[in-house]
Amino acid sequence: MIIDAMDLLYSKRLDGFCLVSSDSDFTRLATRIRESGLTVYGFGEQKTPKAFIVACDKFFYTEGLIHPSEPVSHSTKAESYTTIQRAQQNDHLASRLQDTEETALDNSGWARLSDVGQHLTTHHPEFKSSAHGYSKLSDLISHSSDFDIEHHPFEEGKPPELFVRNRKASTGSTQV
Structure with missing residues (x-):
């Protein structure tokens, strides 16, 4: 082959x-x-x-992957597996986002969301926001209790960019 x-x-x-x-x-x-x-x-x-x-x-x-012709089982065993798998995914997600966000920080403690997404794609090819129930990375991070997300102006006349920071790391620092 x-x-x-x-x-x-x-x-x-x-x-x-x-x-x-x-x-x-x-x-x-x-x-x-x-x-x-x-x-x-x-x-x-x-x-x-x-x-x-x-x-x-x-x-x-x-x-x-879900095959559309197969019936979806709603047995207790399948639900237990899904719950365990989701908990493991959330643990992996938190550590991946933490590492990714730290590599892309600017001087104020914020990281551009596009840089975080690029780093995730490059270093974790298996990562997909949809695996965590969200269609976009911004939605996933917005619903995480571990991170703050804000719109920061980029240039006049252009839409603001999304920035993210670790909420725990920012508790002792000043807000932007």
């Missing part, structure tokens, strides 16, 4: 690749495809090694 993928890569007739695997053996292939300037979408199970996930431009967990 890797040989076939490399043949397709050299044909220069594609815009990107979808790699469906939970195997780390495809990490180098994903990296090589990205080095050629093409987009790599990865699909795999929760057990997929982090190296393969990060080698993709965007990664989707197959457990999160």
Whole structure:
């Protein structure tokens, strides 16, 4: 399969690749495809090694995909799994947002939301706001009790930009 993928890569007739695997053996292939300037979408199970996930431009967990022809189970077991999974996602989200926000801080303690989103996409390709029940990152952060979000003017005549900061880190500092 890797040989076939490399043949397709050299044909220069594609815009990107979808790699469906939970195997780390495809990490180098994903990296090589990205080095050629093409987009790599990865699909795999929760057990997929982090190296393969990060080698993709965007990664989707197959457990999160819903097949429309399958009935959705509302059993207690499924609901318990969803509750546990959501709690784990929220813990991961808080730490990812914390790290991301800290890397993009300006002198006043605020980070541009667009920079936070770019950092999340680059360093956590599997991250999707929709996995947390929100269509946009701004909505997700707005509903988080850990962060403040504000509109700051950018330039006169242009719409204001959204900025975010860690609420806990800002409790001892002055407000902007």
